[in-house]
Amino acid sequence: MNARDIAGTWLNHLAVERGLSQNTLSNYRRDVERYLDWLDRAGKTDLSDVSTADVEAYLQDLRRGVDGAKPLASSSASRALVVARGLHKFAVSEGNVAADVAADVSPPSSGQHLPDTLTVAEVTSLLDAIPTEDPIGLRDKALLELLYGTGARVSEALALLVDDVTDNDGVIVITGKGDKQRIVPIGSHARDAVDAYLVRGRPVFSRGKSHALFLNKRGGALSRQSAWTIIKHAAERAGIDKEISPHTLRHSYATHLREGGADVRTIQELLGHSSVTTTQIYTHITADNLREGWNLAHPRA
Template identity: 35%
Template structure:
């Protein structure tokens, strides 16, 4: 079993270019399934049949897993057995007919424009911390890049001539994302007055922490939580909130869906279409709040 799993994980790494964290999640899901198989007395991955797959799904429900967790585990196993069929290790995918539980549809949370302004105001100041935080916030809002993508940016990725940043996204796919004047000025100020004072060592990461090392995903989340607190907003920040805000504001102001898809680095348009529901809901609430006969 271990040999088949390792072959699959290597396939995800080499051919699919999945990130180490994504591969780790696949491995955890597969390990969980192996434990279930051993409990059922099944010692070979290729001996699994459709009824065993159904039994595993029932076991997940009995353990009261969230629908999103069940959905992810089933998806991981579908991919794994699809790989085994492709490698001619078995004839049929036992998970191909297993019902994929629908995830709860939640509209992405975002900041309204006046809330964004309060966030920027909370970063105004002349300390190294304020200058760095404003540059970070401006770039995240200007580009809609993921927190993980932001933490991986290096100095060479910023092009002030064309006002673009080279971003390495999921599956190591690269894309150029433009940024505006506000972000440009904030980043230049950070580079001219702050980064060289803070940085320690020879690393080329764009954003650094107050100890001089590269700013991590966790560090960025901590900064955003601190800014939220200083702006006296009641939101609970999550890593994608500025990304959601970027997409929602673009669509609300007339941007076309395909352009937003490209800027976000989404492989499928359906991922971007989520934000059209957000803008429609916002319009509905505005109508109900302001129309005399609503």
């Protein structure tokens, strides 16, 4: 059966039967399109013609980068493989193909990858570099203060409504992956920045079209791309030359909590990780910092 027909049925199944979020579906659609395009170039338009060797070759090409594409990190390649495996598994369950040729293909080894973070001084510099004389600056400062002050994913922050941050008694409810909600404290700096934006910034943008907390100049909800641009410009103003994104503030939030003595379980709850294994990465970061200090200070290091 044609691979694209099966993929369309599968994506519809994920949306209707599994109830995946639009953001997750968008990511799946992007990855499955990449896989289907690769199969087209390999002359495999029918899933029954695809072999385990083909799936392994696809994974290798993702890691190398082919046809002008940027090589994917092991984590991104692993996610792309998950989508390819999901497609093949679905095809078998529907009786479209006889065997699941992707089931035994292993994801690439990621090693120990430590996410990029900012120091406390760099975060302070980043946030202080945002001018707050106009509504745009007030919005940008509120967004970045909230990202760092709560550890929210950028998608979670942009999904917040005005009612989510008013009369909250020092905490906000964040809706994460799978519509799971968690309660997160919001610090005084983030609280003050959000309040200033609500009073002197958001009313300038609001056209009554959206209840979203963060608005663009046309009164619609702020996009993820705009959030990315905001932090890039803030980093330039602060003279920070690291490659950073809105997610960098989430990693920095968790790292600084861990270095300050917060336990892994607490950080897991604050970040909304379903497994503590994911949060263990911040233990590794702290261990590296301790090791570096030991290397510098111990006479027999």
